[in-house]
Amino acid sequence: MAWAICEKPRPSASGRGGVTTPAEWELFSRRYAALLAGVRVVVLSGSTPPGLPADAYAQLIRTAASAGALTVLDTSGPALLHALQAPPDVVKPNAAEIAAVTGCEDLARAAAALRVRGARAVVASAGADGLHAITPEGAWRAAPPEQLCGNPTGAGDACVAAIAAGLEAGFAWPDILRTAVALSPAVPCPAAGDVDAAVYHRFLTEMSVEEARPARPH
Structure with missing residues (x-):
């Protein structure tokens, strides 16, 4: 089971969000x-x-x-x-x-x-340029086959959801990244949060996931 929690704290006078005691x-x-x-x-x-x-x-x-x-x-x-x-x-x-x-x-x-x-x-x-991942199993670059226009609201959340689902299922990192990058560009639809299933499945098969040489830390 994968699980996430979100709360809506009461607004603060400063407008910065809710104040939690x-x-x-x-x-x-x-x-x-x-x-x-x-x-x-x-x-x-x-x-x-x-x-x-x-x-x-x-x-x-x-x-x-x-x-x-x-x-x-x-x-x-x-x-x-x-x-x-x-x-x-x-x-x-x-x-x-x-x-x-x-x-x-x-x-x-x-x-x-x-x-x-x-x-x-x-x-x-990296936004429309995809993802760069460095993990205990190696480093990878995953890039979508093309860039799409539309409402990007929720693309980052879709990426996180795909990562969580992949971990829960025990997928290898290249497969997790493939799913995450395929799902994120499928979000830019006219309505925020919608997913274009056809784009997702097409990107899933056309996705480029390449192993990368781990970079030296900054």
Whole structure:
């Protein structure tokens, strides 16, 4: 079973999102731990609201690991850096997010730097140019056969969902990346969140996944 959780905290006066009290965080943490029974993969995504401890994601990752679940983390900035201490099984930053936390514009070197800092696997998104992944099993580049126009809302979430589903199914990394890249471009439809099944299946067969030489960390 793959599992993700999302909460909608109450708005804050600053407009930065909901403010979470220590008591609410404690309640959430206990509920989260209770829901992990039988779960094999957990997705943790998004920015953290004010009030949470700086290592909130690291705490959730450790709780998942103690229950035997893998974690896929999709966040940015300090939340990402603190979470690397846990460490997460997979992190999925985009090009801007990984450059911001590593100071490196080269996607492959930046991904290698996050692995050195603790992430077991890094899947970095280059937008329409696909994914660069560095994992314990090797490094790969996966690129779609063509670029599509449309509403990109949800493309990153679709990529994360494909990674989580692939891990849960025990797929090899090249197959996980093939599915993730095929699903992401299929999202840009007129309505946000829709998936073009024909595009997905066509890209799945035409996808280019190439093994890459692991880059030196930045």
